[in-house]
Amino acid sequence: MPxxxxxxxxxxxxxxxxxxxxxxxxxxVQNNISGIDADCGGSMACATCHVYVKEEWYNKINxxxxxxxxxxxxxxxxxxxxxxxxxxxxxxxxxxLVVDLPEKQ
Amino acid sequence: MIRTxxxxxxxxxxxxxxxxxxNIIGLKCEIVDNLDKIGGQCIELYxxxxxxxxxxxxxxxxxxLTNNLINQLKPFDINFHLNERVEEVKNENGQWxxxxxxxxxxxxxxxxxAGGVGSFEPRKFTPKECEQYEGKSIFYxxxxxxxxxxxxxxxxxxxxxxxxxxxxxxxxxxxxLIHRRNEFRGAxxxxxxxxxxxxxxxxxxxxxxxxxIPKGNGKLDSIDIQHENKEIKNLKTDxxxxxxxxxxxxxxxxxxxxxxxxxxxxxxxxxFQTNQKGIYAVGDICSYPGxxxxxxxxxxxxxxxxxxxxKLARPNEKYRFEFTTSSSSILKRLGKKSD
Numbered sequence: 001m002p003x004x005x006x007x008x009x010x011x012x013x014x015x016x017x018x019x020x021x022x023x024x025x026x027x028x029v030q031n032n033i034s035g036i037d038a039d040c041g042g043s044m045a046c047a048t049c050h051v052y053v054k055e056e057w058y059n060k061i062n063x064x065x066x067x068x069x070x071x072x073x074x075x076x077x078x079x080x081x082x083x084x085x086x087x088x089x090x091x092x093x094x095x096x097l098v099v100d101l102p103e104k105q
Numbered sequence: 106m107i108r109t110x111x112x113x114x115x116x117x118x119x120x121x122x123x124x125x126x127x128n129i130i131g132l133k134c135e136i137v138d139n140l141d142k143i144g145g146q147c148i149e150l151y152x153x154x155x156x157x158x159x160x161x162x163x164x165x166x167x168x169x170l171t172n173n174l175i176n177q178l179k180p181f182d183i184n185f186h187l188n189e190r191v192e193e194v195k196n197e198n199g200q201w202x203x204x205x206x207x208x209x210x211x212x213x214x215x216x217x218x219a220g221g222v223g224s225f226e227p228r229k230f231t232p233k234e235c236e237q238y239e240g241k242s243i244f245y246x247x248x249x250x251x252x253x254x255x256x257x258x259x260x261x262x263x264x265x266x267x268x269x270x271x272x273x274x275x276x277x278x279x280x281x282l283i284h285r286r287n288e289f290r291g292a293x294x295x296x297x298x299x300x301x302x303x304x305x306x307x308x309x310x311x312x313x314x315x316x317x318i319p320k321g322n323g324k325l326d327s328i329d330i331q332h333e334n335k336e337i338k339n340l341k342t343d344x345x346x347x348x349x350x351x352x353x354x355x356x357x358x359x360x361x362x363x364x365x366x367x368x369x370x371x372x373x374x375x376x377f378q379t380n381q382k383g384i385y386a387v388g389d390i391c392s393y394p395g396x397x398x399x400x401x402x403x404x405x406x407x408x409x410x411x412x413x414x415x416k417l418a419r420p421n422e423k424y425r426f427e428f429t430t431s432s433s434s435i436l437k438r439l440g441k442k443s444d
Contacts (some may be wrong), residue, residue: 039222039353041398045150048352050199070290074350075265077231077315078285080333103231105352 004093006051008035009103018090024099025049025086035101042086044068048105049085050075054098061088061097076104107184109135110418111215111411112203112360114191115336117145119388120219121174121405128181129435130411132418135213136183137205139213139224139356146221146389149351160401167203170400180314180440190224194384202385214241214417217410218379218386219403222368223251224356228349229262232318242325243345253344259328261316262348265291268402270346272298275307281340283330289398314338319345366392376413377406383417 002102004027008014018027028036028049037048044067044095053061065087072078085099111127112121127134142148145168147156155164163174189205194216196202197364203211227245231234235243244306253274259281260271268291271282282299289296302308317329317337327341355368364371364380369392372378377385390405396402415424429435436442 040146040150043151045154046353047350065160069286069288070264073290074228074352076228097107 001022001023001093002090002097004011005098006033006035006092007098009101015045016033021089022090023086024051024088024090024097025084027090028085032074033101035105036085036103037085041084044071044084044087046077047084050078050102051083051085051088052079052081052102053083053088054100055081055096057094057099076102079093084092106202106210106212107135108181109133109137110136110213110341111217111414112201112213113219115145115219115221115388115390116140116143116187117219117403117405118147118170118174119221120145120217120409121171121178122404122409123217123219123387124181124183125174125177126408126411127414128178128183128438129429130415130424131434132411132414134173134183136188136209137189137191137203137209138210139188139226139442142187143175144168144186147171149225150173153213154233156400158399158401160320180438185382190356194361199383205408207436213415214383216319216384217414218358218370218384218390219388219407220355220358220390221353222389223353223358225351226354227347227358228346228352230347232316233314236344236371238319238325239319242343243319243347245347245349247346250274253417256342256343257281258346259283259340259342259343260346260348262346262347263289263291263352265295265346267291267346268295268299270348271308272302275302278310280307281309281311281342283298283314283316285313285315285333290394292315311338311340316345316347318324369396375409377410378413385413 004018005015014033016031025038039048040046068084068087072082108363110132111134113136116136124134141358148171152168153166161306190206192206193204254277257279260267261283263284271280274280303310313333317331320327327339329337329339331337370386372386372391373415374393377387387406389398
């Protein structure tokens with residue numbers, strides 16, 4: 001199972017195994033990792049599962065879906081490594097992915 | 106003061122169907138919602154997205170679901186208080202007195218919180234320094250556009266609100282439009298207009314920039330904006346407007362003394378009552394073992410909470426379970442003739 005590391009804004013790091021086929025958002029919610037709210041449940045409608053993907057991983061994950069950047073305009077403090085974690089699919093290729101969580105959603 | 110059998114907070118699908126269930130059993134209700142329209146998340150977040158798991162409705166959009174629920178309430182006389190947010194609640198002699206930000210006060214034995222994931226609030230700027238200017242020089246919505254006349258206004262955002270206001274205010278103000286990327290997501294015609302106004306020098310466009318810090322001594326004087334490549338520019342400005350959409354917050358309800366579990370309210374599964382007698386929570390905002398955040402679960406929870414309200418609203422009457430197919434009193438409430 002792919003391992004994903006979520007680093008909270010206070011530095012606390014969580015490395016968990018996430019089933020293939022889920023999203024990075026679901027991996028956080030199912031493991032009770034605080035810092036990802038996912039208010040809309042993954043329908044790309046709220047920008048509360050915003051993460052910063054580590055630079056070395058940014059080009060290895062699936063590309064942004066249509067409309068994702070529009071939602072990211074509303075995220076708290078976005079930067080060029082911002083993604084909505086509900087739009088990142090978990091696959092073997094992203095085993096070891098590291099994402100930083102924003103100060104707030 | 107408005108007296109009613111039950112006050113519903115939230116006009117989303119759960120709140121609407123709860124209103125139906127209250128009226129079916131002969132209870133009056135009032136509904137408050139912070140948004141300017143009925144429908145809650147269904148309307149605000151996904152009006153066009155199809156929903157596939159409403160029983161007996163194979164497919165419908167958030168907007169269609171909302172319209173159907175509104176139609177279902179037609180036989181009843183229900184007051185909606187839109188654009189109002191509940192602020193305070195206190196108990197006086199067994200009645201809950203609930204006050205909104207507009208000063209409306211309700212007196213009721215039953216308060217049903219059907220607030221989804223909270224009330225929609227504007228998203229704000231990241232720098233904490235912005236708070237001291239909020240409501241004076243920094244705004245997230247516009248109440249009186251006259252104050253911007255002949256002033257410099259810096260607008261942040263990439264959607265229709267930001268673009269529309271940039272166009273509109275450029276007639277009488279010096280407008281800076283600042284956005285975090287090159288692409289905008291507003292209507293193409295408005296966007297074309299913005300580019301045209303930029304060429305004419307009526308709008309100054311800064312893309313790939315975000316607000317770094319507001320500057321001033323008590324009164325806003327300028328802002329630093331930072332490019333994606335870290336370069337910083339200082340812009341003299343009188344006003345700053347931020348249009349970043351809405352986020353859901355529990356809001357003042359968080360201070361009502363209810364048992365909370367993260368952003369949800371704990372309830373029992375018989376009455377969907379909170380730890381306060383006569384205050385219920387239904388739909389996405391409630392939590393109990395096995396809770397599913399589905400619209401259909403909200404309908405069920407609302408139906409049970411409505412029955413629980415009966416006891417407090419009609420202490421001297423006995424609630425009798427009846428079907429809509431056969432009860433003459435229910436058919437009368439629905440304005441239908443019984444056989």
